[in-house]
Amino acid sequence: MAISSITGALRLILSLAWMAGQIYIIYYPMMPLIQRPLHLLLALALVILWIPLKSDRLGTWVAQVIDLVLLIAVIATTIYYFESAYRLTERMEGIDDILMRDVVFGVVLVVVIAECVRRVVGWSLLGVILAFLFYAFAGDWFPGWLQFGGFGLAEMVETLTMTANGVLGVTTETSIQFVFYFVAFGAFYAAIGGSQLFIDIGLAAVGRHKGGAAKAAVVSSSMMGSISGSAVANVAATGVFTIPLMRKSGFDANRAAATEAVASTGGQLMPPIMGISAFVMAELLQVNYGKIALAGIIPAVGFYLAIFLGVDLFSRRTGIGTIPKTDAGTHAPIVPRLYLLLPPCILIGVLVAGYSATFAAVVAIGSCVVTAYLRRASWLSFKELIQAIQQATKQAAKVAVPIASIGIIISVSIQSNLALKFSANLIQISGGSLLGAMLFIILGCIIMGMGLPTVAAYIIGAILFVPALLNLGIPELAAHFFVMYYCVLSMITPPVALASYTAAGMANANTMKTSLLAFRMSMVSFFIPFAFAFDQSLLGVGSVLQIAIAFLTLAAGTGAWTVALAGYLGGKLNPVERIFFGAAAIAVIFSPTGHVMWGIGTAGILVLLAWSLLLKPRFFVRPRARADAR
Numbered sequence: 001m002a003i004s005s006i007t008g009a010l011r012l013i014l015s016l017a018w019m020a021g022q023i024y025i026i027y028y029p030m031m032p033l034i035q036r037p038l039h040l041l042l043a044l045a046l047v048i049l050w051i052p053l054k055s056d057r058l059g060t061w062v063a064q065v066i067d068l069v070l071l072i073a074v075i076a077t078t079i080y081y082f083e084s085a086y087r088l089t090e091r092m093e094g095i096d097d098i099l100m101r102d103v104v105f106g107v108v109l110v111v112v113i114a115e116c117v118r119r120v121v122g123w124s125l126l127g128v129i130l131a132f133l134f135y136a137f138a139g140d141w142f143p144g145w146l147q148f149g150g151f152g153l154a155e156m157v158e159t160l161t162m163t164a165n166g167v168l169g170v171t172t173e174t175s176i177q178f179v180f181y182f183v184a185f186g187a188f189y190a191a192i193g194g195s196q197l198f199i200d201i202g203l204a205a206v207g208r209h210k211g212g213a214a215k216a217a218v219v220s221s222s223m224m225g226s227i228s229g230s231a232v233a234n235v236a237a238t239g240v241f242t243i244p245l246m247r248k249s250g251f252d253a254n255r256a257a258a259t260e261a262v263a264s265t266g267g268q269l270m271p272p273i274m275g276i277s278a279f280v281m282a283e284l285l286q287v288n289y290g291k292i293a294l295a296g297i298i299p300a301v302g303f304y305l306a307i308f309l310g311v312d313l314f315s316r317r318t319g320i321g322t323i324p325k326t327d328a329g330t331h332a333p334i335v336p337r338l339y340l341l342l343p344p345c346i347l348i349g350v351l352v353a354g355y356s357a358t359f360a361a362v363v364a365i366g367s368c369v370v371t372a373y374l375r376r377a378s379w380l381s382f383k384e385l386i387q388a389i390q391q392a393t394k395q396a397a398k399v400a401v402p403i404a405s406i407g408i409i410i411s412v413s414i415q416s417n418l419a420l421k422f423s424a425n426l427i428q429i430s431g432g433s434l435l436g437a438m439l440f441i442i443l444g445c446i447i448m449g450m451g452l453p454t455v456a457a458y459i460i461g462a463i464l465f466v467p468a469l470l471n472l473g474i475p476e477l478a479a480h481f482f483v484m485y486y487c488v489l490s491m492i493t494p495p496v497a498l499a500s501y502t503a504a505g506m507a508n509a510n511t512m513k514t515s516l517l518a519f520r521m522s523m524v525s526f527f528i529p530f531a532f533a534f535d536q537s538l539l540g541v542g543s544v545l546q547i548a549i550a551f552l553t554l555a556a557g558t559g560a561w562t563v564a565l566a567g568y569l570g571g572k573l574n575p576v577e578r579i580f581f582g583a584a585a586i587a588v589i590f591s592p593t594g595h596v597m598w599g600i601g602t603a604g605i606l607v608l609l610a611w612s613l614l615l616k617p618r619f620f621v622r623p624r625a626r627a628d629a630r
């Protein structure tokens with residue numbers, strides 16, 4: 001039998017087993033030190049099978065032997081955890097003996113994780129992990145406040161692989177309880193045609209307006225992103241349609257790719273699913289995921305309003321972006337397919353009703369299967385159902401492995417006291433200034449996010465930066481959202497911007513030019529985290545009236561900031577007008593609702609709007625009839 005046939009059979013068997021196991025533990029949870037290793041080891045096996053080793057230097061045969069050795073190592077480690085589960089659960093960390101087999105299988109597990117991280121993400125995350133491991137063993141060699149006693153091999157193995165911490169800690173538990181089910185929901189929803197419906201709704205809603213091609217990309221990507229929770233996956237799903245459409249409407253390749261990259265990146269901020277970082281945040285804060293999703297609504301809407309307005313102003317200023325009539329009505333009729341909105345509506349309804357995120361996701365997956373058979377066009381054949389399961393487990397494995405590996409960074413940071421020392425020194429460097437510390441944190445989040453998955457950057461940021469924000473008086477929920485928001489934006493920030501690179505590849509655009517342009521476009525939403533850091537009403541804390549007023553002023557502030565950056569509102573703005581718009585926007589965004597500066601900024605925005613749209617055209621623009629007469 002050919003190797004490919006054996007590999008395909010193993011993928012299918014493991015996918016079905018993993019899906020069945022995830023359903024089983026909903027009703028019959030296992031011991032943590034059985035459930036977590038089994039989840040992680042199944043993910044590792046699927047990564048090895050889906051992403052085989054390729055090396056021209058080693059040759060095909062040697063690469064296949066290495067993959068086989070890794071699979072055998074995974075199987076042996078699985079047996080070890082089943083055999084040792086009760087002993088590992090009952091032993092006392094730091095007191096009971098560490099056996100030789102514990103060290104052997106602990107090292108094997110870390111090595112396999114490292115190789116699978118390299119295959120899924122590349123050297124960026126693996127390099128960070130290796131740096132933290134080196135720090136763990138060589139802490140005594142580091143200067144100043146970085147210095148600590150260091151760990152021995154047995155001590156490090158115990159911390160990383162023998163307790164419900166390390167690679168079997170909170171990140172792996174998040175993958176088990178949340179990520180798997182929501183990834184599966186996204187795969188099943190795409191299989192029944194939900195993603196295409198979102199694209200067509202965006203096209204029908206705004207496609208015929210000025211700049212309709214880019215606006216359709218923003219709308220469809222926001223809707224698709226709320227389900228996929230991944231910037232790169234969102235670009236791949238919607239960009240294949242929206243990027244060619246933008247090119248036909250007059251956008252150059254770089255602008256089309258940048259627009260799709262920015263629009264898709266915001267999906268990680270858009271409830272109900274948001275990105276994987278949001279699930280990790282819920283675990284770190286020990287709150288219901290529904291609270292995180294509700295808190296994320298206003299920042300996400302603010303992000304997309306700013307991007308949408310920026311696209312609109314650019315299109316009006318340049319006169320490009322309108323979809324050709326030949327392409328405006330090419331999508332299939334939407335009304336007959338509106339029943340496909342049932343699964344996301346059910347998901348939102350169950351979350352709002354107060355049920356757990358896991359239960360909501362499972363109900364939504366079931367609703368996908370039921371919804372598919374409401375109309376003949378969306379029926380899933382047995383083969384398509386199996387393909388959806390395989391796609392779900394493949395995507396879940398590619399997420400589970402990197403976020404499990406982050407447990408190494410968490411453990412080293414906590415055990416070495418690096419997190420607290422870093423926080424104290426950050427405050428000292430910023431001179432105790434809140435704004436100064438925030439600027440350093442933004443820089444740190446963006447640097448860490450260059451090449452790292454958003455969830456990896458967020459977890460590192462939560463460990464290193466959130467304590468500093470808490471010490472400076474920022475509420476805990478706002479501090480975590482602040483860090484997560486800028487880690488999300490790192491997906492489009494050069495020099496390494498994964499979403500921008502993906503979009504550039506699809507558009508045959510220059511990757512660096514696309515990244516720089518995407519970064520420039522995202523500047524319209526860069527100040528939003530400052531707004532909710534200074535005013536928690538924007539995270540849903542407070543009365544309905546307070547939240548509504550805060551949202552309206554955030555929309556006004558980001559809108560004014562967008563106008564200042566675009567330099568256009570009903571006509572070209574001069575430098576003085578742009579400065580006034582920018583100053584008014586900053587006053588509104590950086591001040592709590594009701595503050596004196598907030599009032600001055602709000603009044604300034606109203607005056608500037610009246611001037612730009614009503615008074616300026618009357619005094620400085622000649623009536624068309626008089627111009628024609630001349």
